[in-house]
Amino acid sequence: DTEVTQTPKHLVMGMTNKKSLKCEQHMGHRAMYWYKQKAKKPPELMFVYSYEKLSINESVPSRFSPECPNSSLLNLHLHALQPEDSALYLCASSQGAGTGGYYGYTFGSGTRLTVV
Amino acid sequence: ELKVEQNPLFLSMQEGKNYTIYCNYSTTSDRLYWYRQDPGKSLESLFVLLSNGAVKQEGRLMASLDTKARLSTLHITAAVHDLSATYFCAVEADKIIFGKGTRLHILP
Numbered sequence: 001d002t003e004v005t006q007t008p009k010h011l012v013m014g015m016t017n018k019k020s021l022k023c024e025q026h027m028g029h030r031a032m033y034w035y036k037q038k039a040k041k042p043p044e045l046m047f048v049y050s051y052e053k054l055s056i057n058e059s060v061p062s063r064f065s066p067e068c069p070n071s072s073l074l075n076l077h078l079h080a081l082q083p084e085d086s087a088l089y090l091c092a093s094s095q096g097a098g099t100g101g102y103y104g105y106t107f108g109s110g111t112r113l114t115v116v
Numbered sequence: 117e118l119k120v121e122q123n124p125l126f127l128s129m130q131e132g133k134n135y136t137i138y139c140n141y142s143t144t145s146d147r148l149y150w151y152r153q154d155p156g157k158s159l160e161s162l163f164v165l166l167s168n169g170a171v172k173q174e175g176r177l178m179a180s181l182d183t184k185a186r187l188s189t190l191h192i193t194a195a196v197h198d199l200s201a202t203y204f205c206a207v208e209a210d211k212i213i214f215g216k217g218t219r220l221h222i223l224p
Contacts, residue, residue, distance in 0.1 A: 042204055042214035043159070056211060090158060100208055104164040106148050109157070 001028075004108035006091050013116045015081060021111045023074040023091030030097040031055075032074040033105070034066060035090040043090055049074060050098040081115045088112055118143045120207050122215035131224050134193050137218045139188040139205035147189045147208040150179050153217070159204065163190075195205045195222045 004025045004073040011020050023032065031050045035043035048056035057066075063085075065077040074091055091108040095101045119142040123128045129135050139148070147166055151159040164171045165181035165188060171180050176199065178191045183205055200222045 021160075040217075040219075042217050045211060048211070088156075098211075100147060100149060100164065100212065102164065102166065104161050105206075105212070106161065107159040112156075 004091055004093050004106050006089075006108035006111050008111060009109065010112045010114075012116060013078065013081065014116055015083075018077070018079045020078065020091055021076040021091075021113075023076075023108055024072055025093040025106070026072055027091035027093065027095070027106065028071075029095050029106070030071070031094045031099075032068065034074070034076050035092065035107075037088045037090055037110075039087075046097055047076075048054075055098055071073040078113075081113075083115050084112045091112075117210075118145070118207060118209045118213045119211050120160075120205060120215040122205055122218050124218060125216055126221075127219045128220045128223065129192075129195055131196055134194065135192050137190040137192075137203055137205075137220075139190070139207075139215055141186050141188075141207040143186075143209055144183070145186075145207050145209045146181075146183050148181050149206045149208070149212075150188070150190055151204045151206065153204065162203075192220075197222050199223045212224050 006107045007022045012059040034046040037043045046060045047066040050067045072073045090110045092105045121140045151163040163179040168183040170181045176193045181188045202217045202219045204217045
């Protein structure tokens, strides 16, 4: 299995809702990442988990809360989001612990989030 | 702080032509990645360049890395419409930083 699977593919939520994005990989990768991508912009790193521990938090607002239950799963819990948080949220994984290593980063297909 | 500059940011070209996308970065790194992204889609890994002088080719695309010049190039040979997409370079130091992307539009 050489894929990173993200669910849901699309999500519309109100500003008072609580929702979660899920990401799963079964490649034995040691690091997992959350990125946010606005239209026509590059991906922006949000969080890095290395060996299931949070290693990088790019000063992301607390309304985004990551969780890594085990080495294959990564969640992003959302609460009290703002319309400007609408974006494509990408999960990625890598064999290296916090680096792309020899094979780079594998990205999931993303969750298109709309906050209304 | 690592900065990554891609140019051009937008490129419109005719099928059959050759062109090069440039990726410059500001600090020492020997890990550089090229990705392709189609509209509304995720990022597809194209090349992983891990050492000075690395050159990799896949079909009509060829990527190279010069760590001394802090420069990578993505060369497109005899472009075809199917190569229309946005291409990102990404450089890794203590973390990965993406360039702004090059939107490539190939006219049939």
